[in-house]
Amino acid sequence: MSLKTLTTSTLAIAALSATAAMARDQVQVAGSSTVLPYASIVAEAFGENFDYPTPVVESGGSSAGLKRFCEGVGENTIDVANASRQIKPSEMAVCAENGVTDIIEVRVGYDGIVFASDINGNGFAFTPTDWYKALSAQVAVNGKLVDNPYTMWNEVNADFPAQPIQAFIPGTKHGTREVFEDKVILAGCEETGDFDLYKAANGDDKKAAEKACIGLRTDGKTVDIDGDYTETLARIESNKDGIGVFGLAFYENNTDKLQVATMGGVEPSTESIASGEYPVSRPLFFYIKKAHIGVIPGLKEYAEFFVADEVAGPDGPLAEYGLVSDPELEATQTIVADETVITGGS
Amino acid sequence: MTKSSLLVQDARTAKRNRAETRFKAYGMAAIAVGLLMLVILLVTIIGRGTGAFQQTFVTLPVTLTEGKLDKKGNRDLADIKKVSTFGYAPLLKDAFEAKVAEAGIETALKSKAMAGLLSKDAAAELRNYVLANVDQIGDTVEFEFLASGRVDGYLKGRVTRESIANDKNINAAQLDLVDALVADGSIAKKFNLAFITGADASDARPEAAGMGVSMIGSLFMMLVVLALALPIGVAASIYLEEFAPKNWITDIIEVNISNLAAVPSIVFGILGLAVFINYMHLPNSAPLVGGLVLTLMTLPTIIISTRASLKSVPPSIRDAALGVGASKMQSVFHHVLPLAAPGILTGTIIGLAQALGETAPLLLIGMVGFIASNAPETLADGLMAPNSAMPAQIYEWAKRADPAFYERAWGGIIILLVFLITMNAIAVLLRRRFERRW
Numbered sequence: 001m002s003l004k005t006l007t008t009s010t011l012a013i014a015a016l017s018a019t020a021a022m023a024r025d026q027v028q029v030a031g032s033s034t035v036l037p038y039a040s041i042v043a044e045a046f047g048e049n050f051d052y053p054t055p056v057v058e059s060g061g062s063s064a065g066l067k068r069f070c071e072g073v074g075e076n077t078i079d080v081a082n083a084s085r086q087i088k089p090s091e092m093a094v095c096a097e098n099g100v101t102d103i104i105e106v107r108v109g110y111d112g113i114v115f116a117s118d119i120n121g122n123g124f125a126f127t128p129t130d131w132y133k134a135l136s137a138q139v140a141v142n143g144k145l146v147d148n149p150y151t152m153w154n155e156v157n158a159d160f161p162a163q164p165i166q167a168f169i170p171g172t173k174h175g176t177r178e179v180f181e182d183k184v185i186l187a188g189c190e191e192t193g194d195f196d197l198y199k200a201a202n203g204d205d206k207k208a209a210e211k212a213c214i215g216l217r218t219d220g221k222t223v224d225i226d227g228d229y230t231e232t233l234a235r236i237e238s239n240k241d242g243i244g245v246f247g248l249a250f251y252e253n254n255t256d257k258l259q260v261a262t263m264g265g266v267e268p269s270t271e272s273i274a275s276g277e278y279p280v281s282r283p284l285f286f287y288i289k290k291a292h293i294g295v296i297p298g299l300k301e302y303a304e305f306f307v308a309d310e311v312a313g314p315d316g317p318l319a320e321y322g323l324v325s326d327p328e329l330e331a332t333q334t335i336v337a338d339e340t341v342i343t344g345g346s
Numbered sequence: 347m348t349k350s351s352l353l354v355q356d357a358r359t360a361k362r363n364r365a366e367t368r369f370k371a372y373g374m375a376a377i378a379v380g381l382l383m384l385v386i387l388l389v390t391i392i393g394r395g396t397g398a399f400q401q402t403f404v405t406l407p408v409t410l411t412e413g414k415l416d417k418k419g420n421r422d423l424a425d426i427k428k429v430s431t432f433g434y435a436p437l438l439k440d441a442f443e444a445k446v447a448e449a450g451i452e453t454a455l456k457s458k459a460m461a462g463l464l465s466k467d468a469a470a471e472l473r474n475y476v477l478a479n480v481d482q483i484g485d486t487v488e489f490e491f492l493a494s495g496r497v498d499g500y501l502k503g504r505v506t507r508e509s510i511a512n513d514k515n516i517n518a519a520q521l522d523l524v525d526a527l528v529a530d531g532s533i534a535k536k537f538n539l540a541f542i543t544g545a546d547a548s549d550a551r552p553e554a555a556g557m558g559v560s561m562i563g564s565l566f567m568m569l570v571v572l573a574l575a576l577p578i579g580v581a582a583s584i585y586l587e588e589f590a591p592k593n594w595i596t597d598i599i600e601v602n603i604s605n606l607a608a609v610p611s612i613v614f615g616i617l618g619l620a621v622f623i624n625y626m627h628l629p630n631s632a633p634l635v636g637g638l639v640l641t642l643m644t645l646p647t648i649i650i651s652t653r654a655s656l657k658s659v660p661p662s663i664r665d666a667a668l669g670v671g672a673s674k675m676q677s678v679f680h681h682v683l684p685l686a687a688p689g690i691l692t693g694t695i696i697g698l699a700q701a702l703g704e705t706a707p708l709l710l711i712g713m714v715g716f717i718a719s720n721a722p723e724t725l726a727d728g729l730m731a732p733n734s735a736m737p738a739q740i741y742e743w744a745k746r747a748d749p750a751f752y753e754r755a756w757g758g759i760i761i762l763l764v765f766l767i768t769m770n771a772i773a774v775l776l777r778r779r780f781e782r783r784w
Contacts, residue, residue, distance in 0.1 A: 024629055026719070026732060028712070037549035037747065040716035044548040047718065048470045049430040056631050056732045058715030059745075076627050228745045253747040256509035310432045317466065321550050 024075045027055035027302050031065020031082030032175055033228050034111055034247050035284050038318050039082050042306045045317065050305070052298030057082075059228075062175035069287060070095035079292045079299050083285045084111065084175030087342075102290035102341040106303060107332055108312055110324040112248035112273040113179055113280045116258040118240045122161040124261040128279070130157050132188025134165050135222050137215040140194045145201060148217045168235045168244040169216075171226035179282040180245055181214040184263075187279070189213035233257065248273070249322025273324045281324065290341055303336045391759050398757025401538035401553060402493040402501045404464060404527070408441040409486045410476060421480050431469040434476075435461065438468055438491075451526040455519055463520060463533075465492035467547065467554035493533060495552040495750035497524055501535055504749065541757060546718045546739060552750035555743070557758050559721055563633050563713070563733030564702060564765075566722075570637025570729070571644055571701050576694055578641075579648030586649075587656040588678050607646035614643045615707030623711060630712035631732035639711060640701040647700065651693025655686040688780035695773040699766050705737040714738040736762045 029039055036059040047054030058065075062083040069081035070091060087105070095103065115126060133156045138145045153160035170176040189195045195209060202208035216222055225232045225244075232244040233254060243261070248268055251260055260268060264279055272278040286306070293300045305311060307329060312318050314325045326332060334340075355363070412419060414437060416426050439457040446453060446460060453460075468491040476483065492498075496516040499505035501524075510516055527533040544556025590596045618639035622628045628635050659682045667677035708714055713734055722728035734742070736758065743755040 028630055028732075030712075030715070033745075036716065040548040040718075041550045043716060044551075044718055045431060045470075048473065053720075053731075054718045056712070056715060056717050056719075058631075058712055074627075076623055076630065078630070229747060230745050250747040252514060254749065255512035255514075256505075259512075310430070317550055 025297055026053040027080065027296055027299050028058075028078045029055055029080040029082060029286070030058040030060060030068050030078045031080075031286070032062040032084040032284070033059040034062075034084040034174075034176060035082035035108075035286065037249060037321060038108065038284070038323055039286070039306075041317055041321060042302070042311060045311065046298075046302050046305050050298065050301060052301065055080075055298075055302055061173040063173050066091050066287070067094075069289070070098055070100050072098040073100055073289060073291045075296075077289075079289055079296050080303070081287045083287065084282060085178050086283075086285060087287060092342075100289060100291070104288040104290055104303070104335065104339055105342045106286050106288065106307060106336055107283050107326055107328075108286060108306060108323070109284055109318065109326045109329075110273055110281050111284050111322070112268045112270075112278060112324065113176060113183075113282065114246050114248050114251050114268045115243055115261040115263065116236075116246050116251050117243045117261065118236055119257055119259050121240050121259070122163055123259055124153075124160065124243070125265065126261050126263050127191070128184045128188035128264070129191045130160070130188070131167075131184045132186075132192060132194070132213075133157075135167055135169075135216050136185065136189065136194075136213070137217045138212075140192065140197050143197075145194070145197055148219075148221075151221070164241050165221045166239060166242045167222040168225050168232045168242055169222055170232075170245055171224040173226060175282070176245065176247070177224075179280065183280045183282075185214045185216070186210060247322070248324075252322050270319065270322065270324045274327070283326075284323070288336075290339055293339060300336070300339075304333070307332050307336055391756060391763070394753065395756030395758075395760040397502050397504075398541050398754045398760075399538055400502070400535045401541065402498040402533060402535050403490045404493050404497075405488065405490050405532045405534075406438075406441050406445055406464075407486050407488045408437055408472060409444075410483045411437060411440075412484045415476060415483050416480075421483065423477070423480060426477065426480060426483075429473070431473050434469040434472045437472065438464060445532065446523070446527075449527070449530050449532070451523065451530070453519065453523050453526075455523060459517075459520060460523065462516070463494055463497050463524060465494050465553045466551040467492050492551075492553045495748055497533070498553050499750060500524060501528070501533070502753075504753070541754070542761065545720065546716060546734065546742070548716065548718070549746055549748060549751075552746070552748045552754065555751065555754055557736065557739060557761050559717075559719060560734040560736050560739035561761070562721055562728065563636070564735045566633040566728045566733070567637040567640055567735060568698055568702060570634060571641050571698060572694070574638070574641040575644045575648050575697065579645050579694075580652055580690060582645075583649050583652035583656060584678060584683070587653050588682070589674070603646050603649050607650060610706070611643050611704050612706040612710070614639050615710035617642065618707060619710045629730055629732070631715075631717060631734075632730050633713075633733050633735075634729040635711050636708055636713050636735060637729075639707045640704060643704065643707065644697040644701045647697035648690075648694055651696070652686070652690045655689025655693070656682060658689065659685045685782060688776050692773045692777045695769050695776070699769040699773075702769070703737050703762065703766060705735075705741050708735055708738045714742055716742070736765070 029043070036057060039057045043055040043057050046052070062085055065081040066083060066087060068078050071077050087103070095101070115124070117124065133139055134150060134153065136148055139148050141149065150156050151165060152162050153165055154162045156165070169180060189198070195213060198209040198212045199206065202212060223235070225235065229246050229250040232246060236242040236244050237257070246258070248270070251258055266272050266278045268278045273281045288299065288303055309329065310316055312323070312325055312329060316325070319325045414433060415429055418425055439461045442460040442464070443457040471491060472489065475487070496505055496513070500521060507518060507521060510518070510521070524533060540554070541556045543558035544554065545559040546556070547554040586596060586599065618635060622635045622638055623630060663681050663685065664677050667681045668674070672680065705714070712732070717732050717734045719732055722731050722733070740755050740758040740762065743751040743758060
């Protein structure tokens with residue numbers, strides 16, 4: 001029995017290695033877990049409306065996606081990287097090193113970052129200052145930088161209830177983390193005036209001061225979540241004092257479990273984010289390898305479909321799911337149509 | 347000094363007997379705890395997952411308006427294909443409005459809010475129907491569309507009027523309409539075959555997601571594992587057990603095989619990424635690559651169990667065969683291997699069951715993600731076209747935002763468990779029927 005199976009399987013392997021040279025006919029996408037739901041909605045509709053197969057969309061975080069994107073050109077590399085932040089010059093350099101030179105940047109819209117806590121707990125009206133004071137590694141007390149002494153929210157801001165500080169924020173591999181640091185912690189650092197103290201402490205070096213500002217405390221009051229928002233939600237369900245950082249779309253799907261906090265007095269919604277009133281939002285992108293257009297069937301069509309008015313526009317399915325559509329969508333459509341690549345340095 | 351008696355226990359015997367009773371009680375307690383955990387697990391899984399096998403459907407007659415679908419009126423398929431699913435939305439709105447008016451239900455809702463009760467999948471279903479039945483354009487056809495995830499949740503009790511207070515996807519007036527249509531018989535829960543046969547769906551339409559395609563992915567991976575791991579594993583074990591000299595080299599090999607069996611599965615995933623995808627240029631997300639990785643993982647299990655069952659064949663069998671003039675190979679293939687076969691098969695099935703439930707190595711080779719491909723049509727397609735696997739699909743659903751996916755993740759666990767139980771039952775059955783004892 002064994003001999004026969006052995007020969008059959010050897011033949012099978014030989015046959016398979018022959019088919020391995022077969023061309024890939026579906027678009028491969030990977031990257032930000034924030035963009036994943038939007039990309040999967042587009043991929044599904046793309047598969048339905050076109051004769052191309054449904055693209056494969058993987059998640060894993062913006063950085064992980066861009067890393068795979070920059071691995072090189074060829075069928076065994078991905079065609080599109082989703083990102084919830086812009087590509088960094090250092091990543092562009094890695095890309096260029098591996099031969100990925102012509103990259104098309106497509107901005108699909110905006111996404112709000114919301115702060116939410118258990119539905120039955122206390123409600124909050126935050127300002128960036130509150131978050132900075134609650135989470136920073138060092139804060140100014142009486143004009144001097146000391147290790148963060150606050151353990152309760154009412155110590156941070158007298159208007160808040162006496163609730164222990166416990167935050168669940170996205171881990172560093174998520175693009176959301178960067179936005180949180182930039183638009184909340186750093187903004188708070190500047191609002192309180194602590195920025196000048198940091199600057200003085202770092203010998204007037206602005207970059208170093210910024211870096212010091214966003215250094216978060218490591219005593220367990222804030223927990224990095226490396227998984228998805230479902231993990232953050234599970235943490236809040238088991239620890240009712242916790243406050244988590246979510247994407248707007250995730251919150252809107254779980255309004256029965258979460259209550260959202262205002263930021264600077266503005267409640268997050270697609271409208272307040274579109275108008276720019278709600279401060280914590282960020283653009284969402286995807287990046288296309290120009291070298292793959294024309295090689296991988298349907299790649300350009302997928303990109304054009306993604307930014308088409310009926311998909312990414314204000315009445316499209318993406319907006320319905322929680323994406324804040326880009327007022328300059330037309331310019332983006334032109335970029336995709338003309339295959340305009342990003343020039344180095346941006 | 348008391349005389350010892352068989353009828354009267356002395357103090358030490360009584361003590362020993364008490365110790366024995368206590369030990370039995372501990373053992374029973376341990377089994378009871380184990381059983382309790384199993385019951386809790388099963389009750390949770392079945393309680394949360396059975397909902398996925400039922401789905402809410404809306405019966406809706408739709409007029410396939412010619413002016414919307416085929417403006418030129420020449421029934422040219424290429425022209426009709428140009429109307430995307432977005433172009434079908436107005437038909438659904440009109441159909442729903444007509445339906446509500448006909449049923450005599452009073453509601454202040456606009457037609458867009460009414461059509462919001464339908465799954466986003468409805469437009470795709472309608473489009474597929476029209477493309478397949480071009481001649482029916484202009485007619486009115488009765489469809490059974492999926493209801494949206496929220497409506498389905500309402501009928502299943504997951505969504506309540508209190509829980510939707512802040513929900514912008516559905517409102518109380520829409521739920522009133524749902525109640526009226528349920529009373530009317532147009533909205534009803536039915537067995538959901540699509541959950542077992544269908545493909546994954548995007549975050550916007552949890553109600554349309556199914557396990558079917560990932561099941562096929564798992565099947566193809568298991569085929570690869572079976573085709574590779576069984577012959578390689580059995581050949582390796584026969585050589586090691588029957589032919590190889592006992593020296594330090596075989597000792598090292600033996601130790602390494604045992605070590606490999608204990609290597610965490612994610613390591614095999616990294617290996618698979620480096621060797622099969624980056625070096626051998628096999629495609630991402632292909633069940634072939636998944637199968638190869640799982641083969642590496644399953645091999646040690648198969649080798650160890652095969653060697654154990656070869657060892658359990660008494661030497662007298664071999665001696666007798668050699669004694670009547672059989673060659674070494676004949677004695678192995680004619681006598682030892684058939685006698686060891688039940689044990690080998692049991693080990694293989696258990697190894698396969700282990701591979702079937704494995705997710706970690708698949709993470710790295712692109713089999714976890716939104717993969718909603720159609721069911722493969724050819725063998726090569728099944729092996730090479732991107733696909734997911736059952737445990738990967740469950741993991742994917744458990745991560746998604748909409749709570750409706752959570753129910754499907756549990757439903758997926760039920761399907762996976764049914765497979766695992768069946769495989770293990772077959773293993774037990776084979777052992778019972780064919781195993782020989784000496």
